[in-house]
Amino acid sequence: MARKRRARRMARALTETHPDAHCELDHGDALQLAVATILSAQCTDKRVNEVTPKLFARYPTAADYAAADRAELEQLIKPTGFFRNKTTSLINLGQALVERYDGEVPGRLTDLVTLPGIGRKTANVILGNAFDVPGITVDTHFQRLVRRWEWTDETDPVKIEHAVGALIEKRDWTMLSHRVIFHGRRVCHARKPACGACTLASLCPAYGTGPTDPTAAKLLKGPRARDLAAAAGVDPDLVPAQAAAADAP
Numbered sequence: 001m002a003r004k005r006r007a008r009r010m011a012r013a014l015t016e017t018h019p020d021a022h023c024e025l026d027h028g029d030a031l032q033l034a035v036a037t038i039l040s041a042q043c044t045d046k047r048v049n050e051v052t053p054k055l056f057a058r059y060p061t062a063a064d065y066a067a068a069d070r071a072e073l074e075q076l077i078k079p080t081g082f083f084r085n086k087t088t089s090l091i092n093l094g095q096a097l098v099e100r101y102d103g104e105v106p107g108r109l110t111d112l113v114t115l116p117g118i119g120r121k122t123a124n125v126i127l128g129n130a131f132d133v134p135g136i137t138v139d140t141h142f143q144r145l146v147r148r149w150e151w152t153d154e155t156d157p158v159k160i161e162h163a164v165g166a167l168i169e170k171r172d173w174t175m176l177s178h179r180v181i182f183h184g185r186r187v188c189h190a191r192k193p194a195c196g197a198c199t200l201a202s203l204c205p206a207y208g209t210g211p212t213d214p215t216a217a218k219l220l221k222g223p224r225a226r227d228l229a230a231a232a233g234v235d236p237d238l239v240p241a242q243a244a245a246a247d248a249p
């Protein structure tokens with residue numbers, strides 16, 4: 001019970017800390033989100049967002065991916081890395097959607113995970129953001145943070161998903177995922193978390209993993225870095241101009 005109460009208090013603090021939390025992969029529909037999520041493997045969302053406008057214009061439907069010229073598709077997605085494997089995934093995804101789902105992305109986890117290139121994490125991103133079906137996205141940030149916060153000591157992503165699902169109300173799962181990932185990218189970094197400038201400090205069992213003095217504000221990232229410092233009761237001017245101007249990683 002204590003764990004659930006603390007998790008929910010932390011989730012509320014995250015809601016106040018990151019009012020701008022959202023899916024950072026630009027997309028207009030479920031197919032675009034599926035494609036962007038495949039491209040985001042081992043690549044930043046920012047890089048994916050640079051590539052997708054041209055890609056989405058060239059391949060508007062699943063049938064377009066199914067019939068894609070491999071060399072042309074490879075060239076378009078090359079900046080996202082692992083482009084040969086990703087090209088194979090996109091063509092296979094297009095073919096599977098055309099053959100089995102009339103070219104539409106299905107809105108059920110059990111169907112989504114049968115599609116090429118779509119694992120459970122991707123399926124939850126699609127469900128939560130394109131179908132409004134609550135889903136918990138266990139990516140590397142989410143794993144690191146919920147373990148730091150002692151919400152769970154599981155290491156397997158599916159077990160983490162279930163453990164966190166038992167602590168947080170289902171209707172909040174999708175936004176919680178965005179907020180945790182936002183916090184991981186902007187505040188609670190893997191190597192040097194900004195504990196001294198973190199709104200969760202009083203609730204966090206891992207407080208002290210990073211520097212605890214106000215100069216930790218230097219570690220905050222993203223366009224709202226100064227707001228994040230102020231929300232944590234730290235002088236926003238301690239955030240260097242370049243940190244506030246930079247995109248979150």
Ligand code: SF4
Nearest residue numbers: 188193195198204206
């Ligand atoms: S107090 Fe430190 S470890 Fe805890 S959430 Fe904040 S930055 Fe992360």
